[in-house]
Each structure stands twice: as structure tokens, then as C-alpha cells.
Amino acid sequence: MDTTDRPKVGIKDVSREAGVALSTVSHVLNGTASISPEVRSRVLEAARRLGYLAKRQQKGSIASLSTIYLAVPPGNVPHVDTNLFSWTLLTALTRECERRGVRVVAHSGGDALNAQEIIEGAKAVYADGIILVYDDNPKLLRALASSGIAVVLLNGEDPSMSVDTVTPGNRYAARLATEWLLSRGHRNILHLTWRGRGTITRRVDGFLDAYRERQLPVDLGRVHIAQGYNPGDGEAAIASLLKEKDGLKGATAIFCASDNLAVGALAALQAHGVRVPEDVTVVGFDGVALGDLTRPPLTTVRVPLQEMAVLALQALENRLSVFGPDHPPCRIELGCKLIERDSAKAI
Structure with missing residues (x-):
């Protein structure tokens, strides 16, 4: 049977699959009302299983992210005079969240990132996902990966491939x-x-x-x-x-x-x-x-850096809207460009 002959999936099907009202599905998908995390998760999972999320995302009309929890090692919080890289990357991420209407809650902790504190902090603000910047400690990554919360590691290495990663090549x-x-x-x-x-x-x-x-x-x-x-x-x-x-x-x-x-x-x-x-x-x-x-x-x-910030959010969107929790973690590497100026010459 040709795929064009298959019945189209609509919002009524998602409503029936999730066991909620049509208005609830609409609010979840459009981000127009506060819905409990449990119901929101149930609606998104039903829409993902039916293939409705992928269709909506292709049309740019899905709001699967409302709040992200941002965890940055204290030593990498930018001091503009010496850490322009961090400042530029985090500014790009914040601006992209503002453009999409996504709330950013920054983690505050001690001298080092603690997995349990991050997980508790994310749950406390009903975050849809966690963006972890830089810190690729294997123990931390394993703990976050097993939390049940979508996680993206931005500008870090994860040899175990336990979470989604966005990094330059x-x-x-x-x-x-x-x-x-x-x-x-x-x-x-x-x-x-x-x-x-x-x-x-x-x-x-x-x-x-x-x-x-x-x-x-x-x-x-x-x-x-x-x-x-x-x-x-x-x-x-x-x-x-x-x-x-x-x-x-x-x-x-x-x-x-x-x-x-x-x-x-x-x-x-x-x-x-x-x-x-x-x-x-x-x-x-x-x-x-x-x-x-x-x-x-x-x-x-x-x-x-700007593209990395955009793709970190997109990776969370994909995990929540298209792939689901059981899909293998993805690693996105972006190409870099050599900028020729006056400090170099041929010999």
C-alpha cells in the first residue's frame, strides 16, 4: 500500500491515544497554557508514536520545549575579558531560547557540577530537558543519562555515547x-x-x-x-x-x-x-x-558557536518530538573554517 493512501493522523487521534481532551492536546503542542509535566509528557509521547510530532515539526509548528535547565561548570562561567568563547556560546544559546520563547533556568551549585543536584533542579522547574555545557565527566554523564530527562552535551566529548552531543569537529x-x-x-x-x-x-x-x-x-x-x-x-x-x-x-x-x-x-x-x-x-x-x-x-x-547553540536546542526538540527516549544518542559535529589574517605567512 502506498504511503499516500494511509489515513492522516490528526489532533483527534492524539487526543484519543493520550486519553485527554482536544483542548489539552492543543495547549501542549502550541505552548498556550500551563499543563502538568505528567500530562504534557503523555501527550507528546502519544503524538510522537503516531508520527504527528514529526509532521508538525517539519512545518515548524511544534512547541515541544518550554523550559530548559542549563548547567555550566563554575570555572567556565564567562569572564568576558578572558573567556570570550564561553561568553559568545552562552549568549548565542540564550538568544536562541528567547527567539523560540523557551525559558532558561541556570543551575547554581558548588565548585563542581553534581548530577543529583542538576536532576533535582531540573525537576523542580519542570524542565523539558537539560543542556550541559563543557563538563564531560563520565560519571556525571552516566547519571544524567539515567535520569529520564532529555540531555544534550554542548561542546564536550562523550566517548560512551550516553547522551546527545553537539560539538565542533x-x-x-x-x-x-x-x-x-x-x-x-x-x-x-x-x-x-x-x-x-x-x-x-x-x-x-x-x-x-x-x-x-x-x-x-x-x-x-x-x-x-x-x-x-x-x-x-x-x-x-x-x-x-x-x-x-x-x-x-x-x-x-x-x-x-x-x-x-x-x-x-x-x-x-x-x-x-x-x-x-x-x-x-x-x-x-x-x-x-x-x-x-x-x-x-x-x-x-x-x-x-551560533550554529552550535541552535543545534543543541534542535537536538532536544528531536529527542522529545521525534526520536523518543529509546533512540540511540546522536553526535552532531560541525565543521570549522580557517580565517586568514596577517599573523601567518608562507615560507
């Missing part, structure tokens, strides 16, 4: 930047990074992948660890190298794992009389506003 983006440098004659490249989450480790992987792809000795690509990701950490790390007898050990380019580190590296190089890009090329990663303000302007890898 860190490994591919770092490989892109390194291949760009190699194609311009650089061979001895220093990768300045820090001991961060899995997302930062993927950037190291991509850096080394580029050497392997070109069948170049991997030891030409040196990895240098800074104490942290702030500009001061990048400045201290490069200044320490420059004070050594062999300095940068012949490196003609420094590829930094964040724009913050690149800003610090530029300051250290300038203080020691090393010209950029005449003596050494500098490339950053993140693509936040600092790249336009440095001297010289910073070549960097731009992360699509």
Missing part, C-alpha cells in the same frame, strides 16, 4: 589548520595547548594527523603544554621557551589550541623582539572577537 579543524600551515612550507610547527577536556585532546590529535597524512615525521610537530588557557598562560609558556638557549627550537609556526593562548603568545614574542609573521607565524583556534583586535590580526580557526 575539533580533530578535523585542527588538522585543517595544520595542513594549511604545511601547505605553505612550514614543517617545524609548535602546538601550544593545555591539559583540558577531551575536546582539547582532539585538537592535538588533529595536529598530528596532518603530519601522518603527508607522511612527514611526527616529531616535527612539537606539543607544548601551558598551565591553562588564559592569555597569561600562553604568554608565560612562550616566554619560558624564548629564554632557553635554543628558544623555539627552529619552529617557524605556532599553532595555538585557543585564541586566548595565541594572544598571550603574540605578547611574549613581541616582548622578546620576535616579529610576527616575519620571524614566526601564529595561528589561533576559536574565532572569537580577539582575533580582530590583536596586532597583527590573528589567523584562526572559527568555531560555529
Whole structure:
């Protein structure tokens, strides 16, 4: 039988399947009245089973999200002068929620995120889902995944694939930047990074992948660890190298794992009389506003922060409206773009 011959599913069918009034179904689907979480969940599940949610979502007329619970590690709450990445990402997420009429409730806790506190906080405000930013602690992810609440990890790594994830393609983006440098004659490249989450480790992987792809000795690509990701950490790390007898050990380019580190590296190089890009090329990663303000302007890898915010909400929508709780978790990786400015040149 052709699918066009199948009877169309309507709001009456959802009402009958969920055992509620037509008006209740309408309020749930359009977000026009306060409905108890239990009834709302029953209506959405019935509509999802019948395929009605998918049809409504395709037409852009479904309001399956009314409240999200936002959990951000305390150390990543943005201080604008040093953490433009977090500020830009969270601002994009907040604005997208405002555009969709979705209420955002921010989690407040201690020095570290606690799964039980997040779950209790989300339930207390009748949140439809949780957006967890950055924190990819496996124990935390397992606990949240088993809570029965839809969870999306934004800009983090989940090797166990226990929750939906939205992240930039860190490994591919770092490989892109390194291949760009190699194609311009650089061979001895220093990768300045820090001991961060899995997302930062993927950037190291991509850096080394580029050497392997070109069948170049991997030891030409040196990895240098800074104490942290702030500009001061990048400045201290490069200044320490420059004070050594062999300095940068012949490196003609420094590829930094964040724009913050690149800003610090530029300051250290300038203080020691090393010209950029005449003596050494500098490339950053993140693509936040600092790249336009440095001297010289910073070549960097731009992360699509606005699109990540939109897709995090869309992932929650999909989980609630289309997939349901038993669908395998999805991982969405977004491509990044190299932005060429004056801090880099060919040799």
C-alpha cells in the first residue's frame, strides 16, 4: 500500500491515544497554557508514536520545549575579558531560547557540577530537558543519562555515547589548520595547548594527523603544554621557551589550541623582539572577537558557536518530538573554517 493512501493522523487521534481532551492536546503542542509535566509528557509521547510530532515539526509548528535547565561548570562561567568563547556560546544559546520563547533556568551549585543536584533542579522547574555545557565527566554523564530527562552535551566529548552531543569537529579543524600551515612550507610547527577536556585532546590529535597524512615525521610537530588557557598562560609558556638557549627550537609556526593562548603568545614574542609573521607565524583556534583586535590580526580557526547553540536546542526538540527516549544518542559535529589574517605567512 502506498504511503499516500494511509489515513492522516490528526489532533483527534492524539487526543484519543493520550486519553485527554482536544483542548489539552492543543495547549501542549502550541505552548498556550500551563499543563502538568505528567500530562504534557503523555501527550507528546502519544503524538510522537503516531508520527504527528514529526509532521508538525517539519512545518515548524511544534512547541515541544518550554523550559530548559542549563548547567555550566563554575570555572567556565564567562569572564568576558578572558573567556570570550564561553561568553559568545552562552549568549548565542540564550538568544536562541528567547527567539523560540523557551525559558532558561541556570543551575547554581558548588565548585563542581553534581548530577543529583542538576536532576533535582531540573525537576523542580519542570524542565523539558537539560543542556550541559563543557563538563564531560563520565560519571556525571552516566547519571544524567539515567535520569529520564532529555540531555544534550554542548561542546564536550562523550566517548560512551550516553547522551546527545553537539560539538565542533575539533580533530578535523585542527588538522585543517595544520595542513594549511604545511601547505605553505612550514614543517617545524609548535602546538601550544593545555591539559583540558577531551575536546582539547582532539585538537592535538588533529595536529598530528596532518603530519601522518603527508607522511612527514611526527616529531616535527612539537606539543607544548601551558598551565591553562588564559592569555597569561600562553604568554608565560612562550616566554619560558624564548629564554632557553635554543628558544623555539627552529619552529617557524605556532599553532595555538585557543585564541586566548595565541594572544598571550603574540605578547611574549613581541616582548622578546620576535616579529610576527616575519620571524614566526601564529595561528589561533576559536574565532572569537580577539582575533580582530590583536596586532597583527590573528589567523584562526572559527568555531560555529551560533550554529552550535541552535543545534543543541534542535537536538532536544528531536529527542522529545521525534526520536523518543529509546533512540540511540546522536553526535552532531560541525565543521570549522580557517580565517586568514596577517599573523601567518608562507615560507
